[in-house]
Every structure is written in C-alpha cells, then in structure tokens.
Amino acid sequence: MRFALGDEHRQLARTLHDLLSSADVPSVARAWAGGEPEPGLTLYARLAEVGVAGLAVPERFGGLGAGPVELVVAFDELGHHPVPGPLVESVAVVPALLAGLPAGERWLPGLAGGEPATVALPPHTPFALDADVATVFAVVDGGVHLATAGRRHDSVDPARRLFEAEPGERLGDADAAFDLGVLCAAAQLLGLGRGLLDLACVHATARRQFGRPVGAFQAVKHELADVLVALELARPLVHGAAVTGTPADVSAARVAAAEAADRAARVALQVHGAVGYTREHDLGLWLTKVRALRSAWGTQSWHRARVLEEITAPASQITAPASR
Amino acid sequence: MDLDLDEDALAFRDEVRSWLAERVPAEPLPPMDTPEGAEQHRAWERVLAGARLSAVTWPREYGGREASLLEWVVFEEEYHAAGAPARVSANGIALLGSTLLAHGTAEQKERVLPRMARADDIWAQAWSEPEAGSDLAAVRSRASRVDGGWVLNGQKTWSSRAAVADRAFGLFRNDPEARRHRGLTYLMVDLRAEGVTVRPIPQLDGVPGFAEIFLDDVFVPDEDVIGEPGDGWRVAMSTASNERGLTLRSPGRFLAAARRLVGLWRERPDPALRDRVVDAWIGARAYHLYTLGTVSRLAEGGSLGVESSVNKVFWSELDIAVHETAIELLGTEGELAGDWLGGYLFSLAGPIYAGTNEIQRDVIAERLLGLPRGDR
Missing domain, CATH: 1.10.540.10 (Acyl-CoA dehydrogenase/oxidase, N-terminal domain)
Incomplete structure (x- = not known):
C-alpha cells in the first residue's frame, strides 16, 4: 500500500500551478462572467497544450488515458486558481460518456485538443454549464443525446452560465460518468478552499488593526486553523475516492470537500471584512464558485443519503478497513 | 497510489x-x-x-x-x-x-x-503542574544535582495512570536561571521511591484516571535521565508529536466507534440525526485515510512534525461527535450509564489533554499558515 501522490502527480500540480499563477485567472474569470469568453478559451487552449484537456481521453483518441487520481490532482489546482468554464464537463464527464460510444471517434480527438464540451445530467446536474461556448453539448436522459441550448439561467457565480438542455440525436447508452463529475467537482472545491485560505492568510498578515496584523489575534487564527484542518482531512477522502471509486467514498469526499470549502469561504470573507464583500475584490470569484458547486453535481443532502444507504446496507463491506 | x-x-x-x-x-x-x-x-x-x-x-x-x-x-x-x-x-x-x-x-x-x-511496569505521565498546563514550559518542579543523580522536589498534577502506575516520566527544571525552554530535564521516576506521594483524582466518570504526584526530596539516579540534562524540552517535544499525531489515537478506534454508531442507527433511525451519523462515519473514514497517507509518507523517510496538531484537533472533536450522536440516538435513555456514555465522558477530555486544542490551533496558525505570533 502506498497512499500518497507520486512525483508525476506533484509535477502535474506544479505545472498547472505555474501556468495558472502567471495567467491572471481572476481577470479571465471576470471577462468570462462579462460575456467575453476569448481569454478563457485561450487559457483552456494552453491547459490543453499541457495535457489537461485530454487527461481522461483514451490514448487512441489523442488523450493521455489518465485515471481519476490524475484528474483530482488537476482539478484541485483548477479550483485553487478559479478557472472559469465547463471544466468538469470538458475534461472528465463528456470524455467518460463518449469513450464507450461510436460517437467517441467523432468528438474525442477534438476534446483532447482543447475543444470545450458541456453536459447536463438531470436530475442532479439539470443545467449545462457554458453551453454557448461548447463544441460538444450532450444531455444524459435515458441515454446520451446531443443537445441544443434552451433558456439561460443566472448562477450565484457570474462566471457560470447555465443553460437548459433540449435533447437531440441519441448517441448511445450512458455509462456511469456522473460519479466522475462528482469527484472532480469535489477536488475543485478542495482547491477553491485552498485558494480562499491563501487569500485570507495574506490579508490577515497585511491588514493591521489595533497596531498589529489581524492575523495575530487568536480569534482570527483559530478560525483559519479550523479551515486548514477541514481541508487537510477532506483531501484524503478525495484521493481515496479516486482510488476506490465506491459510491460511498465519492459522496463522502464531496460532502467533506464542500463543507471544508464552504467554511473556507465564510472565514475568508469574515477575515477580509467589508472589502471582501465587494464585487471589486477577487474573493467573490472563489466564494461564489464554492456556493455554486455545493449544489451542482448533487446536493449535500442527497450525497449524505447515499453514504447512509451504502453504510447501512445489510451486506455492506464499506465499513471494513482498506483491503483487497 | x-x-x-x-x-x-x-x-x-x-x-x-x-x-x-x-x-x-x-x-x-x-x-x-x-x-x-x-x-x-x-x-x-x-x-x-x-x-x-x-x-x-x-x-x-x-x-x-x-x-x-x-x-x-x-x-x-x-x-x-x-x-x-x-x-x-x-x-x-x-x-x-x-x-x-x-x-x-x-x-x-x-x-x-x-x-x-510486558507491563511489569505501568507508566504514568508527569507533565502538567498546578501552574503549568497549556504553558508546559512553565514547569517549576526542581531537579537538583547531587552525587550520582538528581533530587526532585515539587508537584505534578493531572498525571494520567498515576493512580495505578509503578513509574512516571516527565520534565523537571534543573536550571531555574535558564530561559523557559532551556534548563529542563527529561526524567524517569520510580513512584514507589521514598518521598513520593500520589493522590488519585476521580474524574468526571468517578474513576481516578489521573492523580497528583508530590515529590519531596526524591532521588533519581543519572541512568534515568533521557537525553542530556537541560535538553528535556527538545526530547519531550519528539514525544509530543507522537502523542498528538499518530500513535495515541489510531484510526481503528474511530472506525470501530463509527461502525457501532451505524449499527445503533439501524436500530434507532431518528431522521433528525441522519446527517450527524453520516458525518461521523465520514470523519472516521477521513481520519483513516489521512493516517494511511501519513504512514505512507513516513515509510518514505518523511517525518511527523507540526502537522500532528492538525491530527489532534480533528480526532478529539471527532471522538466527541461520534459519542454525542450515539447518545442523542439513545433518546431518553441517553443519560443512563453504559458504554456510549462512558465513551462520551472520556471523549470530553480529548480537546484538553495532549496539548489543548487552543494551543494546537495556535501552532497550526503560526507554523503551518505562517500567521504572526501574538499574545496567548
């Protein structure tokens, strides 16, 4: 047993972190929210160049054929910098849906090359994210269908443009891609939480009141410490779910990651005070995405119910320790 | 992976x-x-x-x-x-x-x-003193140099196992002139030695899980000094990481408790408590996986450092959450003496012993998050 990221995983995270740190992601996200997708599409093309877009695409279609562990490492970093766009959809869910279908041949090489895709999976993911920029738009409704965009809805996250999906041509049966979306969204939440904690610590060190940095006060320190504890203990659940793929582990990871990210968002806002509550400040880019991802890909309540169902099943082995 | x-x-x-x-x-x-x-x-x-x-x-x-x-x-x-x-x-x-x-x-x-x-000797810990709890470096019990060893004087308190133990280990001040963390020596003490008085202290559950230890000219030979005299703080902190971080509270303990809690839920499925049961199970699973990550890292030559404070805050709160939820599930029988109640009372001590959670949060904030030091 070796339950730790390998050098190749750390290298992937570092590559993404370096790329995104120099990409002014907050400005990209603001442009995306304002209806200017070009900087975001350019950024996605750069991510495709380093292999992100093709992570889950089989090698015969030009992708890397990587597994869930690589995906969660990447999504952690895509959340850390609040990259806009249909990432879970383009990088994980649509490739997983198409990989087993004849239509895969038609679309997957393009996806690996950086064409954005989106998908709606009612009932838990009823809206398709950013369908107006996606090359491939699918809906899973008793099978995988191509879709066209219906009515647009506003999200709490201005950088999430939500569309109703009208089903069209049927492509085939749907494989279980939903859990992969849940898992990647959980990893993205972890990264968002980490980004919020970073922002809060920087602010708490720089901002002075009563003649000292506000981060020197225990009331502030302890809130931030609790955020770190929550994130540190949610991460192994996300990694564990990437390894086992069981419904209980996937839902547990999502519940814990969303709670940790939510706590990070609340504490980061409180530490910033009024300035964090403004649109002008970048904090909201992370905070609103956390709120949105808490309801996308299943509610917390639904995921808790699924965990409970698994662990109370009469023949449940789920409470057994790690084993073959 | x-x-x-x-x-x-x-x-x-x-x-x-x-x-x-x-x-x-x-x-x-x-x-x-x-x-x-x-x-x-x-x-x-x-x-x-x-x-x-x-x-x-x-x-x-x-x-x-x-x-x-x-x-x-x-x-x-x-x-x-x-x-x-x-x-x-x-x-x-x-x-x-x-x-x-x-x-x-x-x-x-x-x-x-x-x-x-073989438990030929049962050991008690002798860290805290009446004026040195969270502020452990404030210990005042003296170790004075004599021929062939040291003479101890002072008082230890909240010493776990001391009511029944044969021997104890802890920190003693050998140099009152040295600054706080210096001048401390890590010693092993025979609790049957002349000059030792142990006064058991009944805990919330009525059992004397800890005790006061009074030391009145107690001789300790040189062979019972661990590390160098005056270097006790450093030696003790290596122990503290173990206590908070890994070996004191294994994931098995919480997995077993969470499993019993799920069993109790099957018998008494109170929908109002659903989320707490699920979250307790998730917490135990998280701690298990977190620990597997830690042991994987240690197996590759990593070391257990400040992050042990993260661990300690988490398991101590998880322990309370698991037992409190069980007692709530028991409903009106929740106040009756039994395994769950015993476990609950025990869990309440978790955020206090092995370094209070307030101290752990200070450590996390200052040494993992890099926040400025402030008043305690």
Whole structure:
C-alpha cells in the first residue's frame, strides 16, 4: 500500500500551478462572467497544450488515458486558481460518456485538443454549464443525446452560465460518468478552499488593526486553523475516492470537500471584512464558485443519503478497513 | 497510489484477527484506573506481550515484532474492531517508548522497554503542574544535582495512570536561571521511591484516571535521565508529536466507534440525526485515510512534525461527535450509564489533554499558515 501522490502527480500540480499563477485567472474569470469568453478559451487552449484537456481521453483518441487520481490532482489546482468554464464537463464527464460510444471517434480527438464540451445530467446536474461556448453539448436522459441550448439561467457565480438542455440525436447508452463529475467537482472545491485560505492568510498578515496584523489575534487564527484542518482531512477522502471509486467514498469526499470549502469561504470573507464583500475584490470569484458547486453535481443532502444507504446496507463491506 | 495491503500485511491482519477472536475477554474488565482493574489490565498486557502484540512496531529485542507503521494501523483496526480491553500501557508505549527509541541509551532501552512491553511496569505521565498546563514550559518542579543523580522536589498534577502506575516520566527544571525552554530535564521516576506521594483524582466518570504526584526530596539516579540534562524540552517535544499525531489515537478506534454508531442507527433511525451519523462515519473514514497517507509518507523517510496538531484537533472533536450522536440516538435513555456514555465522558477530555486544542490551533496558525505570533 502506498497512499500518497507520486512525483508525476506533484509535477502535474506544479505545472498547472505555474501556468495558472502567471495567467491572471481572476481577470479571465471576470471577462468570462462579462460575456467575453476569448481569454478563457485561450487559457483552456494552453491547459490543453499541457495535457489537461485530454487527461481522461483514451490514448487512441489523442488523450493521455489518465485515471481519476490524475484528474483530482488537476482539478484541485483548477479550483485553487478559479478557472472559469465547463471544466468538469470538458475534461472528465463528456470524455467518460463518449469513450464507450461510436460517437467517441467523432468528438474525442477534438476534446483532447482543447475543444470545450458541456453536459447536463438531470436530475442532479439539470443545467449545462457554458453551453454557448461548447463544441460538444450532450444531455444524459435515458441515454446520451446531443443537445441544443434552451433558456439561460443566472448562477450565484457570474462566471457560470447555465443553460437548459433540449435533447437531440441519441448517441448511445450512458455509462456511469456522473460519479466522475462528482469527484472532480469535489477536488475543485478542495482547491477553491485552498485558494480562499491563501487569500485570507495574506490579508490577515497585511491588514493591521489595533497596531498589529489581524492575523495575530487568536480569534482570527483559530478560525483559519479550523479551515486548514477541514481541508487537510477532506483531501484524503478525495484521493481515496479516486482510488476506490465506491459510491460511498465519492459522496463522502464531496460532502467533506464542500463543507471544508464552504467554511473556507465564510472565514475568508469574515477575515477580509467589508472589502471582501465587494464585487471589486477577487474573493467573490472563489466564494461564489464554492456556493455554486455545493449544489451542482448533487446536493449535500442527497450525497449524505447515499453514504447512509451504502453504510447501512445489510451486506455492506464499506465499513471494513482498506483491503483487497 | 493505492490502498491495497500486501501479502505480509494481509497475513499479519489475519493472524491478529484470529488471535484476538480467541483471546479477547468475553466480559469487559473493570476500569483500568482502579486497583483491581489495573491488575487485570496488566495481566491482559502480558497475554498480548506473549504474542509480541503489545508494542508491534518495536524491535524484537525489546518485545516487539518490528512491524511497519502500516501494520500498526492494521493491528489497531483489528484490536478495536474486536472490542479488546483498553491499554493500560498506552501512555508508556506511545510516549515514553517512542522517546526512548529515539533518544535513550542502549542500557536504558534494554532496562525499560521489555518491562514496559510486558507491563511489569505501568507508566504514568508527569507533565502538567498546578501552574503549568497549556504553558508546559512553565514547569517549576526542581531537579537538583547531587552525587550520582538528581533530587526532585515539587508537584505534578493531572498525571494520567498515576493512580495505578509503578513509574512516571516527565520534565523537571534543573536550571531555574535558564530561559523557559532551556534548563529542563527529561526524567524517569520510580513512584514507589521514598518521598513520593500520589493522590488519585476521580474524574468526571468517578474513576481516578489521573492523580497528583508530590515529590519531596526524591532521588533519581543519572541512568534515568533521557537525553542530556537541560535538553528535556527538545526530547519531550519528539514525544509530543507522537502523542498528538499518530500513535495515541489510531484510526481503528474511530472506525470501530463509527461502525457501532451505524449499527445503533439501524436500530434507532431518528431522521433528525441522519446527517450527524453520516458525518461521523465520514470523519472516521477521513481520519483513516489521512493516517494511511501519513504512514505512507513516513515509510518514505518523511517525518511527523507540526502537522500532528492538525491530527489532534480533528480526532478529539471527532471522538466527541461520534459519542454525542450515539447518545442523542439513545433518546431518553441517553443519560443512563453504559458504554456510549462512558465513551462520551472520556471523549470530553480529548480537546484538553495532549496539548489543548487552543494551543494546537495556535501552532497550526503560526507554523503551518505562517500567521504572526501574538499574545496567548
């Protein structure tokens, strides 16, 4: 047993972190929210160049054929910098849906090359994210269908443009891609939480009141410490779910990651005070995405119910320790 | 990255599982901090030691079986799943044992560890004093140099196991002129020695889980100093990481409790408590996986440092959450004495011992998050 990221995983995270740190992601996200997708599409093309877009695409279609562990490492970093766009959809869910279908041949090489895709999976993911920029738009409704965009809805996250999906041509049966979306969204939440904690610590060190940095006060320190504890203990659940793929582990990871990210968002806002509550400040880019991802890909309540169902099943082995 | 046990670990797990199935006492033993309970727990430790299971990670020469930390995690899972007795030697093995293995002389290890593994000696910790709790570096109990050793004077308190223990370990001030963290010496003390008075203190559950220790000109020979005189703080902190971070509270303990909680939910499914049951299970799963990550890292040469504070805050709160939820599920029977209530009362101490959670949060904020030092 070796339950730790390998050098190749750390290298992937570092590559993404370096790329995104120099990409002014907050400005990209603001442009995306304002209806200017070009900087975001350019950024996605750069991510495709380093292999992100093709992570889950089989090698015969030009992708890397990587597994869930690589995906969660990447999504952690895509959340850390609040990259806009249909990432879970383009990088994980649509490739997983198409990989087993004849239509895969038609679309997957393009996806690996950086064409954005989106998908709606009612009932838990009823809206398709950013369908107006996606090359491939699918809906899973008793099978995988191509879709066209219906009515647009506003999200709490201005950088999430939500569309109703009208089903069209049927492509085939749907494989279980939903859990992969849940898992990647959980990893993205972890990264968002980490980004919020970073922002809060920087602010708490720089901002002075009563003649000292506000981060020197225990009331502030302890809130931030609790955020770190929550994130540190949610991460192994996300990694564990990437390894086992069981419904209980996937839902547990999502519940814990969303709670940790939510706590990070609340504490980061409180530490910033009024300035964090403004649109002008970048904090909201992370905070609103956390709120949105808490309801996308299943509610917390639904995921808790699924965990409970698994662990109370009469023949449940789920409470057994790690084993073959 | 995987969660698969290899053949050796699986074989070890099966051995431990069947060994425990045959030997775990059918009836719970009396509380280990009572005189009668202590002797029965001592006898149980000897049964464990007979199979080299009392300190599995220790070298064979001291009674262990050189198990890896992963195998220790596996052992603990099996131990708690089997409902085996509380470990009267836990403080000694987790704290002093680890310290001796890191800092003790060959003579000390040979003299102390095998007796600890067999519970020939039960060890108490002697850290806190009336004026030194969270602020442990404020200890005032004196160790004065005399020919061939040291003479101790002062008072220790909240000393776990001291009501029944044979010996104790802790920090004593050898140089009152030195600054706080300097001038402290790590010593082992015979609690039967002349000048020692132990006054048991009943805890919330009525059992004397800790005690005061009064020291009045107690002689300790040089051979019972661990590390160099004056270097006790550094030596003790290596123990503290173990206590908070890994070996004191294994994931097996919380997995077993969460599993029992799920069982209780099956009998009494109160929908209002659903989320808390699920979150308790998730917390135990998280701590298990977190620990597997830690042991993987340590196996590759990593070390356990400040992040042990993260651990301590998490497991102490998880323990309360699991037991509190169980008691809520019991409804109006929740106030009745029983296993869940006993576990609940015990869990309430978690955020206090092994360094209060307030101190841990300060450590996390300053040393992991890089926030400025401030007033305590």
